[in-house]
Amino acid sequence: MKSSVIVFPGSNCDRDIAVALEKFQIKNQMVWHDEINLPKSDLVVLPGGFSYGDYLRTGAIASKSKIINDVIKHGKNGGLILGICNGFQILIEIGLLPGVLLRNKKLRFLSKNVFLKVINIKNNFCSEYIKKDIIQLPIAHNEGNYFGNNNLIQKLEDNNLIAFKYCDKQGLIEENSNPNGSSNNIAGILNKEKNILGMMPHPERLIDPLLSGEDGSILFKSLLKS
């Protein structure tokens, strides 16, 4: 499998995701935002960070980068796209995923490990979570409060397009286990064709027992199987 990580000025999880991809033998290359042509890839990753300082709106300026035209084409042709944290925000700004990411309910940055329930395992990113559907991953964001109108949320639920929801240790999806105020505790969503995943938690930060867990590894193992 070949991947491309798009690097924007202000990306800061680009190295972390590259390390994770390489750890799972996914052949990766870094692609500067100013390039016009996307190298041949099976997977495109939009990494976390503060692209363009997150000025204007998170992800807004990055969504107009030169490389984005090719990223859109890649997605429309069925290629895999993974947007993590700022990458999720960019995917929404591009319009490849619906909804909007507001500021966290408590209006402050939040960095902690959270429990997640894997809702949809029938996609290329999550298939291996069939063995474990309550997982723990770190979040680190200021604007991760996923919001959509009732119609949109209902559509996501009905079409099984929610990949992850915030939950508690036992897997209960409740207000108490919602760290940022997201509608229906949504932590990650898929597009209709399920080849594009946007998520706020960082799987690339939990791929090593020394780092207190490997629940992130399962996502990369799923990708390898796809």
Place this chain on the structure above:
Amino acid sequence: MKITPKIIDKHGIKPDEYTKIINLIGREPNLLELGIFSAMWNEHCSYKSSRKYLRTLPTKNDKVIQGPGENAGVIDIEDNDALVFKIESHNHPSFIEPYQGAATGVGGILRDIFTMGARPIATLNSIHFGLPSHPKTKNLLSGVVSGIGGYGNCIGIPTVGGEVKFDSSYNENILVNAMAVGLTKKNKIFYSKAKGINKAVIYVGSKTGRDGIHGASMASAEFDDDSDEKKPTVQVGDPFTEKLLLEACLELMKDNSIISIQDMGAAGLTSSSVEMASKGDLGIEINLNKVPCREDKMTPYEIMLSESQERMLLIINSGKEENAKKIFTKWGLDFSIIGNTTDTKKLVLNFNGEKVADLPLSSLSKDAPLYDRKWKKKLNLKKIEFPKNFRSKKIFESLKKILMSPNNSEKSWVWEQYDQTVMGDTIQKPGGNSGVIRIHGKNKGVALTVDSSTHYCFANPIIGGKQVVCEAWRNLIAVGSNPIAITNCLNFGNPEDKKIMGQFVETIDGISQACTYLNFPVVSGNVSFYNGTKKNSISPTPTIGGVGLIKNLNDMVTKNFKESGNHILIIGKTLGHLYQSEFFRVILNFNEGPPPEINLFNEKNNGLAVLNLISKKLVNSVHDISSGGILIALSEMCISGNIGAIIKPPRNDIGLHEYLFGEDQSRYIIEVKEKNIKELIKILKENGIYFEKIGTTQNKNLEVDKEFKINLNELNLLSNYWFKNYFKEDL
């Protein structure tokens, strides 16, 4: 413009210092030159009150590559890896404008690290506020925390440790001390010393604006009633530009283009150009029209004294300019050749074709004032009688109150606003004995801690100075690291006051004694004087940032209890010292008496023994016993591990309050499996270590025999109570 006594005074220059300027340059300075003297001769940049004493600190051991005097200290952490680190204060700006003050404090210290060629890998911070009930505290606390987070999170450097303290002495002058740590190769360290004549002097980074003019002078005076008017002297940070600057500099550092590099921090272009040239014993000539400016019609005075952030000065090898320009242009940064090195040993500034300043560099650096200020010894506080009613205070109620007090409560409200896990190498997050960061791609790590003990230092600066170094040492030991070196940030009041100067002199004495004994030298740091108002100074607050090496991460331990049924031992003797303890302070509002003594022999002996036990894998968890004593340390181990404990104090020669809340130094709590206890005790005895077995770990409850029993969930809620209640958030 005529230089009047009023103008001189406004520049913070004393009349006798002005006479000295005239003697040094042989004429009256013009306004620009006066501004330059003001920027270089203020306390913040010249260390004129502290230099005499800083020289007495130990600064070398066999791991030190670079001690004080550069942008940051550097130590050898083996395998050709070098660790670069420093702590710095940003107190005055943070009190005036908490968000920007704290943010640019982080920005400044990060620049010090990557200026030396290192990629920053971790930050820590020590922040001190006034009483929670003070009308400014809530706003200052939330502003500082979001400012630190706002900058560090954006650049993508994990925050792995720190401390948050409250005391009335900071009501009118908070402290914001930020530490940064970076990694480079031993053969890839960059210095600020210029070399060679006629080399291009290059300005890179952000444009120069009118912000932060005279920031360093502002930080060299006490606050008065007009402190709000000083807002324009606070710089405004842009972490996005800093991230670009970081990447561009590291890209340029891959080859040998750079001769020397210096960030523009306090006193901006003035201090960076003066430092580079004077360290190299050269001269420097700058054309100010070439400096990229953010605003129209900026004067030479404004350009030289601006403290706009995210700027660097480089001196580059001839022929490398084009390639350098390409890199900075790619990252969207300004790049301008603004001058060149000369052999005149002078700073010469030109503007619109005219020479606007011409000063011998020695007058700005080595001939700057050096003071031997008068100081007064602090009398040791007497051991007056304990408050009469202290034994009537229930142990359980006291524990609850201490856990719920601002200084001892859980700080996750703060930590959660800092990205702790970006870069994927955070092994221990804030809240443990030390933060631990893995060296990328390897199985070794560094342990990092920041500590301060203002109450001890106020009560006795010599003991306090020793104690705070030992506390850092202990925190590094407790995760299984070999302590190597420290950086210090010395926060004090007005040095022109004999009493304050005495606190400074004696604290340095204490720090020096402990560092020397423990072979734990100071490799970098800064001094911040004039913390306070005309009426009140802060309590002396030396902040120590300690660094240790963990050669094999499999040998690391954490403080959380691991399983029930294990032995709990105390290493080091409990004498029951309650003066200056949290028990007396929080429960009885009693602040008299001396701090606990430090016995450096015991400190080292106990610490090395614990390290030995960790490396032999004989202990499951370790925690140092510090403020609050045994019972607070135990509670923290229970909460973090979600494992309970039952203890029975083994001695009747001291009272239960003294035993459980005493703050005697050089002690640790360890958890030991039954199968290891025999071998462990043998080692302790062989090394002459005093130890006591006080109980065992168990499920669900913390229990003190015949006193109380509390469920861990409840204990956890108590320790989380204070911050959430203060900010009215759901519990």
